[in-house]
Amino acid sequence: MDKKYIERPKTFNKREYNKEYQKNHYKQVTLSLTPELKERLDKYCSQEKISRSEFIRRALDVLEDQ
8 A cells, every 4th residue: 555544434523413413403592681680590490490491482482372
């Protein structure tokens, strides 16, 4: 073989896959809250054992059903 380096098939990289998946399937939202409102949100989410995104999903469902 003349080649010093042999090209090998790319191996699966879970970190790269996850990064690409996140980029294609999710979008980020940035917002500013007063400390009191942030505390209320965190408290509610921890009591209900839900994520902030689940909180937003539920709030939108309630608002859309009105």
